[in-house]
Amino acid sequence: MANFFFDLTQNNPNLFFLIAGPCVIEDLDTSMSIAKHLKQVTDGLGIPFVFKASYDKANRTSIQSFRGPGPEHGLGILKQIKTELNIPVISDIHLPDQVEKAADVLDVLQIPAFLCRQTDLILAACRTGKPVNIKKGQFLAPTDCRHIFEKAKSTGNRNIAITERGACFGYNNLVVDFRSIYILKELGIPVIFDATHSVQLPGGAGSASAGERQFVAPLARAAVACGAHGLFMETHPDPDKALCDGPNSIPLDQMKNLLTHLVNIRKAAGPSL
Template identity: 65%
Template sequence: MQTIVHIENVHIGQGMPLAIVAGPCVIEDEDTTRRIAERLKDLAARLQMPLIFKASFDKANRTSIHSYRGPGLEKGLRLLETIRTQCELPVLSDVHEIAQVVPAAQVLDVLQIPAFLCRQTDFLLAVARTGKPVNIKKGQFLAPWDIANIVDKIASAGNRRILLTERGAMFGYNNLVVDFRSIPIMQQQTGMPVIFDATHSVQLPGGAGSSSGGQREHAPVLARAAVAAGADAVFMEVHPDPDKALCDGPNSLPLDTLEPFWRQLQAIRRILHDGDD
């Protein structure tokens, strides 16, 4: 029996409507972040799709020391709290070290474990002990069945509010490939809902030399396939002008292209539900 994870008014899991986790890769400034959140909220309300807003206050794993990382913990959390209260949206962000966990848990509705840190036991336990929902990005170096050990670590702290995110696996150098079998495998082995990260799955890690490249044009194709494979939610990074984004622009989706894309995902999810009736 699959767990349903409740995050404010968003319910993710088997039998629930498809949820969307969306926002910019990183907080750039207050105006841009708020504008994105408001546009996403309006679209989600119009389509009646559950929405969680995501944005990073710090991208600690950027390729280059010169890359923009974000406003940092204090300023970033203040802005996410503003989005949470004024836009009335649950918010998600990633944490990168134990010292960030407690202050982040005071603001965020979901704490996210970055893919590169998904096996760091002490860090995982610190996040789990907050009692907040935890979104685990499956490392690019892991097989889908390996995620069960990570779930056990979180659950050992008494926290079973766990989401798992498929974001592709390394395929040679600077490239990722998605094995869609991983979605039902992770669901069946752990009983936890699975999110598909549509935009990081088309990332070309380090592929632009001092930054990662990406192929955003393929993200909708992979997302549709993931929902057809049973994904419970879709994660995507979006921006008003991805070519000018300060982080992950090559794999981010333009805000003004989202409505037909979301409608397609919603329709696929409904077909699956109709088949279960």
């Protein structure tokens, strides 16, 4: 069976694919402008692109935190972006009963890191036959992901990718062990590196997560050199005013230079194996 994620770069193994967009859908205009900019940049660099934005962030730190427009309005926005720009879209699902409605719009379903061991959710997502990106929980060793993959492939769906996003390192901190990329690749499935959530400081701002966006670029460079098949990044025109995960989001106007540099690193390092 063909794998959506591998197929993204089948014509150019010297490249990686990109999943990028804002953390959460704030409104149509902001989301559409981000998607248009990223499409223009990735088209120019030849990078396969999937637009991401969450319609509901169900795992916010505080009850006061912005969650997004919700499934009905949010999926409508993603459908409009997908149709007008002719790009695939991905978003999080949190409950099995959300899967059917989300699968009608999304090209890729995503399992959040905190839910990566939720068997019923994984099975429901994979039974749609849609590609599924599973975020590796920050509480898991990469070797533990074989159990996640076994759950997924029990449905007959092998359109699965695993995303590395760092591991808990004491309180309010994450650290990335790049051995994880090699260990995960031994499962024979595409490995994505989440360069922005890996610099998150969970709960580090008290009622919200903090982040250290200055480390996104060096971690992304390392992941590309290590052979990650794809990169995941959150970006916003003004991260300091973003309604979610601004501290670890890349300013939108910096994405072109960063991606250009990453393309050059991948070409120098050679194709992903």
